[in-house]
Amino acid sequence: MNVILAIKQYISKMIEESGPGMKVLLMDKETTSIVSVVYAQSEILQKEVYLFERIDAGGRETMKHLKCICFLRPTRENVQLLAEELRMPKYGLYYIYFSNVISKQDVKVLAEADDQEVVREVQEFFGDYIAVNPQLFTLNITGCYQGLNWSQNALKRTVQGLTSVLLSLKKCPMIRYQNSSEMARQLAENVRQTISKDAALFEFRKTDVPPVLLILDRRDDAVTPLLNQWTYQAMVHELLGIYNNRINLSNVPGVSKDLQEVVLSAEHDEFYANNMYLNFGEIGTNIKELMEDFQSKSQSHAKVESISDMKAFIENYPQFKKMSGTVSKHVTVVGELSRLVGKQNLLEVSEAEQELACQDDHSASLQKIKSLLSNDKVTQLDMLRLVMLYALRYESHSNNDVSGLVETLKRKGISDKHRTMVSAILEFGGRKARGSDLFGSQDPVAFTKKLFKGLKGVENVYTQHKPLLHSILDQLIKGKLKEAAYPYLGTSQLKDRPQEIIVFYIGGTTYEESLSVLQLVKSSPGVRIILGGTSVHNLKSFLEEISTAHQGHTPSQISSRR
Template identity: 60%
Template sequence: MNVISAVKAYVLKMTEESEPGMKVLLMDKETTSVVSMVYGQSEIQQKEVFLLERIDSANYRHSTGLRYLKCLVFLRPTAQNIEALCNELRKPKYGAYYIYFSNIIAKADIKVIAEHDEQEVVKEVQEFYMDYLAVNPHLFSVGLPVCFNGTSWISTALQRSVQGIVSLLLSLKKAPLIRYQANSSACRELAGRIDEVMNKESSLFSYGQNGQPLLLILDRRDDPITPLLNQWTYQAMVHELLTINNNRVNLLNVNPSVSKELSEVVLSAEQDIFYAKNIFMNYGEIGQNIKQLMDQFQAKAKSHQKIESISDMKNFVEAYPQFKKLSGNVTKHVTVVGELSSMVNKYYLLDVSEVEQEISSQNDHSSHLQSIKKLLNNDKVRNFDAVKLVMLYSLRYQNHSNNDIAGLINVLKKRHVSETLTKNIINLLEYAGSHARQSDLFNVENAVKITKRFFKGLSGVDNVYTQHKPLLHDTLEELVKGRLRESLYPYVGNQSNTGRPQDIIVFIVGGTTYEESLTVHSFNKSYPSFNILLGGTYVHNSTSFLEEVEYATRNTSRIHTRNIHVRFE
């Protein structure tokens, strides 16, 4: 179950099935993201696709076509796209159209397309199921930064999630049993809707599969801790501090003086060997590996200094593409790691992370309260990190008789923290406080004892706490051992336990994280007989997670936090 391979196979089929010759690839905003996650533009162009166009672009609508070219059309089957495609076929810009939809398309829509194809330029119409973003081989996203309104689905987000998961199942040829988190109406509704589609489209889901796969649907609100923590593995750390958006990182946002070539960098394991090797490495190891990459580059650069003959020149020219690529890669990763290092030192993130890890993994109210107050008095600690510390404290000690949530919020106010941020502490408790959680997130008996882990490599990094395990870790452990309770995670309809599933797809409503991606990656290595895939409505960092919390709670009353006496203007 490799989602990147699945999407790549479809794109390859799309570009190779049509007749030979130069082609145009016509997409919409979302399908452009789907393709760009797995293929660079230069790779696409190597498949005789010399032009990429957007059907929803004003420039495209007013452009003139080239009738001798073939057009590959890859669109989501939305009403808006069907209408745009019909307009295209009424006055075709190209000589032949090969149409591929990213999901199941209604027969009525195919009929409408056929009626508009008066010049008979459409050569074929197919469904190629890639209606999701393939992030890592074992990680996918539907790309929805918000999905809740209160505790209910935003209706368009529910529909989009159903479409994304159905498309994923069809692309992997899986017809799974479905389980969901019992206390979450959002999980129950999503599970029911997917089951309906699978029954309605039973002919598409009639696979001769070995064993019965499982789709497990979970609610982000059961573990609000994981998205709040600072991260120390490469991909997760870059996303937390710099933000990864469809494999792209905008460095201009954090460093306005960065060179134009590095204002936006692409981090794709498919196109970058160094990134692929270091994606799950910790901060210290990355430092060592960057140094090795630089040494390798310097050795190559030195070897090219002597060009004394025609033969030397020929060898240099032949090696130059790789040399140039290595040069660009070194510069990119040195710059990215440099920005991370700068932020870690500038904002005391090692100190912040140490306290975060202690709160998430230990139960020691008075010690945690003192540690937080100490950091809140340090003006080098960012307001955002200060608020997250109070959030973690609030989630752990919400029901503690001596909790000082109101007092800590008042300290934040004295720091002149914005009201939007301080209000989000209360919002988070309404969204994912103890009343909303099914699992015992702070089970002290099972808490992992914090141990210091030594990192070597980057100067100034001696140790970092990285002992937090997401709740997903425990859930997967129960699942692979056949102990996941049916009362807490029931099956949809009349389905029931048929033994331990080998292929497991986990989908988190409200978004997943790169720390959970690392957990799944580790599980797949530790339990080679199981194949686990992780997805979510979005891949969150703490910023996007809190934006989702704010959106979900903007029209809700303070039902569960009335006892916290804080006055907002």
């Protein structure tokens, strides 16, 4: 079960089926993202694809010598655009692939438009999602809650994306869902109806133990997306933002032009692949080693004194250039993370967050938050984050001071709209919204400080929090997940412990949960888990999600003084 591999195989097959010769790849906005996340442009160029075009872009040239591979989502708009294209074809031959099931009616529309008989192939390839890591996918939907119910467009898109994941992995699962969430039940029902309707597509070879699809609702754990992160991939997303593997560094002081936008992809960057789940201190050590390795190699290349030296340099040049690019990219990214950690007092902020998430010491936490709210280094975003965490943690505490803290936010210049996020988080993920005991199972005695080592200026920080997902999956793997809380859809039940699990989070998942999945897989031989969500959140996108759920609109940008 590897979602990156599943999508890559589809794309390779599309390109190979058109045979030798020069090709153009014609996509829409979403399929462009689906392809670019798993394939570097240089890799596709090696497969004789010389041009990448968008079907909705005007003014494309006619190039009859090119074969056209179309990879499109089966939307009404795309079908109309493709029908217009086929009436006046710009390319020699067309090989058409839809990322999901297309209706017979739409195929008929295309057939009628193909007067010049340029279409050689129409197929469904189920790559209708973004494969972020081998075990993590997203649908890039923020705002799936309308009020606290499904937005109908988001529900439809989620069903399409989730069934396409199942088809691409060739799985026909038993479905379990979070019983406290009506949205989880609705999604489970819709996925089952799609599987029944397209039963022929889901006829895969039966395994001894059927896979399980587990559908969860973000509202059951609103704490995880609120926390600052300390592993590389999660930290980059939290502080800089990752979208389709791209990071915008244009605001970094003194950044060079070629590093204003960088790509972080474990598929194409060995250093990132080896470090994405390590903590910040370890990355500091590893980046130092990467630089030293590069410097020693570049010094040996500096001695180009003979023809054989020159030959050796030219032979190694692509590798050398690639390594140079990798070093400068990661030094820039880690340097910026390090700057922000110091500038925004993030070690102290994170320590307070972790205590709120994992301990139960009301007066100590309240004092620490008040002290941080009076600290000018702490950003508005982090102030809001702390007060929201406090509100969730001490919602029913007799001495809670949520109103006092919200008043302090007002004095610090945080707008009305953003202060309402404190009450919005309680409506979204407070005690009444949850089906689980989010805080009750924490053991303060087990709470320990972990020493970050290696990077100068990083001292102690708490990294104790484990997402609720960790215990849910742990129970599922051991066959102990309560059926009353997570019922099966339909009458059949799993007799054995599951070996293949696909988890999906309505309302978005996080890189911290992705790390938890990885840890569980390592400690559970024979178990494979894929995690997905409507989106992959950092705090900013999570605030948007809560805002739409709360009042049906998106918040304006919060000043984070970055």
